[in-house]
Each structure stands twice: as structure tokens, then as C-alpha cells.
Amino acid sequence: MFMCALMFLFMASEGVSQSKTVETINFRSYDDENQLIDNVTYEGDEASQLDILALIKENQDQERITVRGLFYNDLEVTRVKFDSRDAEDFHYAENFCKTTDFNLKPYLGVAAYSTDDLSGVTVERVVSTSPAGQAGILQTDVILNFNYIPVSSFCELKMEVEGSEVGQEIPVDIIRNGRPYTINVVLGGQVNNTVSYKACDEVSPEVLIENENTELVFSELNVFPNPTADFVNLKFLSSSVEPMKFYVMNFNGAIIHQENVNVEGGVVKLSYAFANEADGTYLFVIKQGDELFEKKVIYTK
Numbered sequence: 230m231f232m233c234a235l236m237f238l239f240m241a242s243e244g245v246s247q248s249k250t251v252e253t254i255n256f257r258s259y260d261d262e263n264q265l266i267d268n269v270t271y272e273g274d275e276a277s278q279l280d281i282l283a284l285i286k287e288n289q290d291q292e293r294i295t296v297r298g299l300f301y302n303d304l305e306v307t308r309v310k311f312d313s314r315d316a317e318d319f320h321y322a323e324n325f326c327k328t329t330d331f332n333l334k335p336y337l338g339v340a341a342y343s344t345d346d347l348s349g350v351t352v353e354r355v356v357s358t359s360p361a362g363q364a365g366i367l368q369t370d371v372i373l374n375f376n377y378i379p380v381s382s383f384c385e386l387k388m389e390v391e392g393s394e395v396g397q398e399i400p401v402d403i404i405r406n407g408r409p410y411t412i413n414v415v416l417g418g419q420v421n422n423t424v425s426y427k428a429c430d431e432v433s434p435e436v437l438i439e440n441e442n443t444e445l446v447f448s449e450l451n452v453f454p455n456p457t458a459d460f461v462n463l464k465f466l467s468s469s470v471e472p473m474k475f476y477v478m479n480f481n482g483a484i485i486h487q488e489n490v491n492v493e494g495g496v497v498k499l500s501y502a503f504a505n506e507a508d509g510t511y512l513f514v515i516k517q518g519d520e521l522f523e524k525k526v527i528y529t530k
Contacts, residue, residue, distance in 0.1 A: 252276040254298035254309060256284060258291040266291070276300075285311065285325055285426060298424075303338065303356050303481045304512060307422040322428030329424050333514060333521055335393045336419040336482040337361050340383070341372060347381040349373040349404070358481040364414040367405065374402035390416065395516075396476065396487045417482035418514065420523060449522060450515055456527035460502040465515055465522070467492055473517040477501055480509050492517070503528050 254276040258267040271279050281296060288294045291313075298309030313319040338359020341350035349371045355362045366372075372380060376399045380386040393399060395418040402411050449466040465473070470492050477486040485506065490497055501513070508529045515522045 251299055251301040253300075254279055254281070254296065257295045258288060259293040259295075261292045263293065281309065281311070282325055282327065282426065285313075289320055289322070296426075303336070303359060303419070304478065305420040305422070307424060309424045311426045316426070316428055318428050324429050325426045326429035327424060327426055329422050331420060331422045331521060331523075333395055333418045333516065333523075334421050335390050335395050335397070336417040337386075337390045337414065338417065338482060339366060339372075339386075341386060343382045344371060350380055350383055350386055356481050358479055358483055360414050360417040360483045362481075363483050364401075364412050366401065366403065366412060366414070369405075371404040372401060373404060373409075374400075376400060377402075396474070396484055415484060417484050418476060418478055418512075419482050420512065420514075450513070450524055452513055452524045452526055455524070456529055457503070458528070458530055460500055461513070461526055463497075463499040463501070463513065463515075465492075465497040465499075467495055467497070467517060469517060471518050473497070473515050475499060476512075476514040476516070478512045478514065479506070480511070485511075 252273050254271045256267070256269045256271075257265060260266055276298065277300070281298075284296065285294070294311075294313045296309060296311040298307075300307040300309075316322070316325075336359070338356040338361040339352050340354040341352050343349075344351055352361075352366060352368055352370045352372065355366055355368055372386065374380065375386055375389045376393065378389050380389060393416055395416060398413050398415050400411050401414050402409065404410075451464045452461050453464075455461065463475075467473070473490050473492055475486075475488050475490055476484055478484050486501060490499065506528060509527075511526045511528055513524045513526055
């Protein structure tokens with residue numbers, strides 16, 4: 230419940246809004262008695278441009294260091310975690326490797342709070358181009374049921390969303406100006422990344438890990454041209470014959486295109502043509518079994 234309350238405080242703002250962005254990294258160093266020596270926070274461009282690998286190597290002489298970071302927008306959440314106590318041979322390692330654990334979570338695009346009688350949740354914020362915003366959910370709407378399940382708190386709503394599927398069409402029962410309505414919402418997707426660093430023998434390409442699976446997953450998705458003013462070609466290489474799902478999402482996590490694709494011969498070639506979409510960054514995602522592959526595409530007319 231506490232974590233849901235924190236998320237609500239982080240998301241809430243007046244009315245319909247655009248994407249919220251947070252970029253922050255905190256660095257701390259400690260002495261041999263674990264007393265804090267240095268505490269520095271980087272924000273905005275300073276955080277996004279910070280060379281974390283270099284920061285770690287520059288402080289190998291410290292008894293202990295930690296790096297914590299959060300990069301958030303309505304499409305993607307990236308958390309950075311490093312504690313030298315958990316890094317084997319921290320003080321003697323010649324190189325450190327970056328590891329990213331990522332998954333795709335269902336996304337609705339609202340912040341809300343419980344009604345006084347706990348009969349539902351009142352919508353406090355709607356991201357304008359999110360799945361909720363596109364479906365027509367408005368500020369002050371009271372959500373009673375999500376996919377036929379009653380919700381009495383933002384925590385309950387968040388858990389029901391996370392228990393659904395990206396691209397699933399969900400009936401949402403609401404009260405608006407005293408009258409009941411049912412609005413169907415197609416859930417979008419939000420990429421969640423956890424970035425960590427470990428000592429390694431050689432400087433290597435970034436390793437992508439799907440959830441807690443230790444099997445290495447290397448991106449096999451290529452998109453071109455990028456940036457584009459019209460269409461995008463996709464080439465996906467796979468050793469699996471398992472069918473895949475292809476999503477195109479806007480910057481606020483709303484799915485603007487989805488399709489199921491059969492995989493034959495290890496190569497899938499697709500094209501996607503932009504039509505009336507706004508200029509901006511779009512996320513192209515392929516999900517095959519438990520594996521995810523993503524590319525950001527810049528579209529300018």
C-alpha cells in the first residue's frame with residue numbers, strides 16, 4: 230500500500246497532462262566504518278549524460294560506493310542500481326559490464342485516489358495520449374470496476390492493470406456526473422528496465438536479460454530508415470518458430486498498432502507506415518515467448 234501511495238504522489242497533478250519526465254542519479258561514498266563521505270545528486274541532462282561506468286572506476290579506491298538512479302516517462306521506467314558491496318572484486322576489477330533486466334508491463338495512464346466511501350477511485354490525472362486518455366476517461370470520473378473487478382484504491386487498480394495483458398481490451402465501469410458508463414480501453418505498454426553493473430574480464434557489449442532468466446538475450450531486431458518521414462522496415466531474426474506479437478506504441482504508452490505474426494525460416498520482414506501520427510519518438514516492440522526486443526523510432530513528417 231505504501232508503494233502505491235508513493236506512486237500516486239509521484240504521478241498526481243491537476244487535470245489532463247502530457248508525459249511526465251524524471252531524470253536523476255544519486256552517488257554516495259562511504260568510509261571503512263560505513264559512514265557517509267560524499268553524497269551527490271545529478272538531475273536532468275547532467276544525469277542522462279553521466280558516464281556511470283567511468284564514475285564507478287574513478288571511485289574504486291573508496292571503501293564503498295552506491296549509485297541509484299531513476300529515469301521515468303510515461304512510456305519507460307529505468308532504475309539504476311549499483312552497490313560495490315555486491316560487486317565481486319570491486320577494488321581490483323579492470324572493467325565493469327552493464328546489465329539490463331527489462332520487461333513490458335501493461336499501462337493505463339491515470340492517477341487516482343479512493344472515494345470517501347471506498348466504492349471506487351476518483352481519477353486525478355489522465356495522460357492525454359495514453360490508453361485511458363484516448364479511450365475517453367476524464368478527470369473526476371469515478372472508476373468502479375476494472376475488467377469487472379471492483380477497485381476501491383489506486384493500489385487495487387494498479388494491481389488489476391498489471392495483472393492484464395499489453396494490448397488487451399478492458400471494460401472500465403465509471404460514474405460521470407452521477408451517470409454510469411462503460412468505457413473499453415486497450416491497454417498500452419510501459420517498458421521497465423533495471424540497470425546494474427558488475428566486474429568483468431573485458432569490456433563487452435551491453436547484456437540484456439529478460440526478467441531473472443540468466444540466459445543471455447541479444448537483440449535481433451533491426452529497423453530502418455530511422456529517423457523516418459513515412460514508413461519503417463523491420464527485420465527480425467529468430468532461432469525460434471514460436472509466433473510473435475508486434476506492437477507500435479507512442480511516447481505515452483498507447484498502442485497505435487498491434488499484430489500477430491508467424492515466424493518461418495528464422496527471418497521476419499515487416500513494414501509499418503505512419504499516417505496521421507504526431508511527430509515524435511515511437512517504440513517498436515516484438516514479443517516472442519518470454520523474450521522482448523525493442524527499438525525507438527523517430528518520426529518527423
